[in-house]
Amino acid sequence: MLTMARYRDVMLMCFIVLLGTGCLQVCGRAVPHHRRRGAAVGRLQNATLTSATLSPVGQLGGEVSLEGCEIEIFGPALFGLLQRTDCLTLRGGLIPTVIFNSYTLDTLVIDATGLKLFDVVPSEVPYAKLRILQITRTKLEQLPPNLSLFVGLKRLELSQNLLTYVDLHVLGAMQCLRDLDLSVNRIVRLDASPELQLAGLRNLWVSYNRLRSFGAFPGAFPALDTVRLIGNAWHCSWVDRARANIIRHGITAFGADYDCP
Numbered sequence: 630m631l632t633m634a635r636y637r638d639v640m641l642m643c644f645i646v647l648l649g650t651g652c653l654q655v656c657g658r659a660v661p662h663h664r665r666r667g668a669a670v671g672r673l674q675n676a677t678l679t680s681a682t683l684s685p686v687g688q689l690g691g692e693v694s695l696e697g698c699e700i701e702i703f704g705p706a707l708f709g710l711l712q713r714t715d716c717l718t719l720r721g722g723l724i725p726t727v728i729f730n731s732y733t734l735d736t737l738v739i740d741a742t743g744l745k746l747f748d749v750v751p752s753e754v755p756y757a758k759l760r761i762l763q764i765t766r767t768k769l770e771q772l773p774p775n776l777s778l779f780v781g782l783k784r785l786e787l788s789q790n791l792l793t794y795v796d797l798h799v800l801g802a803m804q805c806l807r808d809l810d811l812s813v814n815r816i817v818r819l820d821a822s823p824e825l826q827l828a829g830l831r832n833l834w835v836s837y838n839r840l841r842s843f844g845a846f847p848g849a850f851p852a853l854d855t856v857r858l859i860g861n862a863w864h865c866s867w868v869d870r871a872r873a874n875i876i877r878h879g880i881t882a883f884g885a886d887y888d889c890p
């Protein structure tokens with residue numbers, strides 16, 4: 630028992646050290662910075678966003694949460710007011726367009742804001758600081774090509790939008806990408822060139838879409854641990870190949886009913 634307890638303590642220490650040195654690791658765990666530090670959250674509710682309403686929360690630094698807020702375009706001018714912010718959450722309200730331009734954000738969450746367009750200001754210097762991007766429960770139909778500038782992403786969560794097509798090529802430069810969630814969209818095709826390798830990807834969710842086949846699976850994802858495939862319209866021939874690959878590569882597939890019609 631004593632040995633077990635010591636072993637556990639050592640593991641716990643390692644875990645804590647791991648969390649503490651997240652910034653030094655090349656591809657560490659994607660734990661938002663503010664959660665580690667336990668910093669306060671600057672909140673703004675039900676406001677019309679202008680530089681006057683946003684500046685005061687932007688001054689606080691750490692995490693900023695904008696709930697039920699409204700603005701036609703959340704663009705570079707507003708991102709510019711959040712230079713001290715690590716984690717930005719836009720939740721509810723109405724913000725149909727977001728034009729990303731921040732070299733300081735670690736985490737961006739956009740949830741149920743009525744988002745229709747997400748784009749990224751082109752830049753010579755990639756936006757390497759952003760590690761977590763979550764866009765969920767919006768009206769987003771496509772990903773911008775400039776998403777490829779997010780070279781430091783570890784987690785990309787795009788569940789419950791209206792995506793119909795994703796070219797995995799835009800994710801090719803994200804060598805730290807560990808978690809990719811494309812579940813609950815309307816994706817008919819997931820394209821990738823034969824050379825594409827997402828070398829760090831561990832968890833891939835494409836469940837509840839309209840896929841019939843997925844040629845890049847599993848070849849483009851050499852480090853894959855888990856996959857969610859259920860709730861699609863898979864072709865029988867694809868399912869047969871996928872089953873064999875899942876077994877051969879020791880991948881865990883959640884949900885067993887990826888049966889073909």
Ligand SMILES: *[C@@H]1O[C@H](CO)[C@@H](O)[C@H](O)[C@H]1NC(C)=O
Binds near residue numbers: 674675697
């Ligand atoms: C913002 O609106 C929500 C929903 O209408 C309401 O529950 C909440 O109390 C409002 N918050 C403030 C600070 O007015």
Ligand SMILES: *[C@@H]1O[C@H](CO)[C@@H](O)[C@H](O)[C@H]1NC(C)=O
Binds near residue numbers: 751775
């Ligand atoms: C994103 O990239 C595309 C193609 O390179 C470009 O046409 C578009 O203007 C870019 N987005 C923004 C916000 O500039």
